[in-house]
Amino acid sequence: MAESPIRLPAAPLRGFIAAALLKVGLPPTDAATCAELMVRADLYGADGHGIFRLPQYVRRIRGGAVNVKPKVRIEREAAGMALVDGDNGMGHVVMSFAARTAIEKAKTAGVAWVGVRRSNHAGPASLYAAMPLEHDMIGLYLAVGNANHMAPWGGIDLLLSTNPIAVAAPGNDGPIVLDMATSVAAYGKVKTAAQRGETMPEGWMIDHQGRPLTDPKRADEGLLLPIGGYKGYGLALVIGLLAGSLNGAAAGSETIDFNADDKTPTNTGHAIVALSIAAFEDVDDFKRRVDKIGREIRRSNPLPGVARIWLPGEQSRAKFDERTRLGVPIPDSLRASLAKLAAELKLDPLAS
Secondary structure, eight states, rough: OOOOEEEEEEHHHHHHHHHHHTTOOOOHHHHHHHHHHHHHHHHHGGGGSSSGHHHHHHHHHHHTTSOOOOOOEEEETTTTTOOOOOOOOHHHHHHHHHHHHHHHHHHHHEEEEEEEEOOOSSSSHHHTGGGGGTTTEEEEEEEEOOOOOOTTTOOSSSOOOOOOEEEEOTTTTOOEEEEOOSSOHHHHHHHHHHHHHOOOOTTTTEEESSSEEEEEGGGGEEOOOBBBTHHHHHHHHHHHHTTTTTGGGOGGGOOOOOOOSSSSSEEEEEEEEEEEEETTHHHHHHHHHHHHHHHHHHOOOOOTOOOOOOTTTTTHHHHHHHHHHOOOOEOHHHHHHHHHHHHTOOOOOOOO
């Protein structure tokens, strides 16, 4: 029987991430921002976007692909929009700036759309869609993924990424937070499956002859499948246009595979929208209606064998509560990767 992974509290994970990023040149504030958001991803169960990514981020910084001291700025703006130039900074830093910009503009304009170019991988989409919630706003986030793992529907050429979308709406009983890739599985799940020695379910990937591919170590021989067949392909395409092409960011064949290339800037594109509920109606009335719909769905009749109906984001919140209490699971393979990184950077290793 396989041993259960060790669990570590959030605080030492944040400290380790921040220390590693400081070692490779990030300013303290930016290192702390990245550490906070990466550990938050782990707490919510987005294991492919948390501390798992740290060795890769360090490699790309050392390879010159990421600017550790960017001058993130607004390049164009109007009352309800802005275009942010990330100056090739860490995606977590750039997107935090973009989210703050959207929130501030929405306070006066009612709604604000902020596009981003020259950024980098920023972790799970829900982190940024949820930022407007604290201001009684609805958040919408779109991004172009950092590698092409999908083909146009019916084809085999890798011209599309997993291009995620997230929407967060507040309620008194808790927010509804949808976070999904436009592929059946995000590529981060493929990478974590490979690191853990696990197989993938059929339906995640196919090879170039259309046969199921279940070995994650052979992922470069196949392609991810879109959600809903041709509908997921279409959604991935339009998200690429809105988060990438509209912002002058990479999309299609311009997309850099940051898993294989540690030297080339990715020119990652994002878009975040903050929508002030108060601009449309009374905030409390809206939250009551969100709660009513949520309760109706939770209480609806499940199929035989289904224990309960979940709302989008509820399972992640349950995982957050559990991991905040018990710690974040760190599999042996990830622990070994982080120990190697600690030795390279001359850091104290994570305690067991």
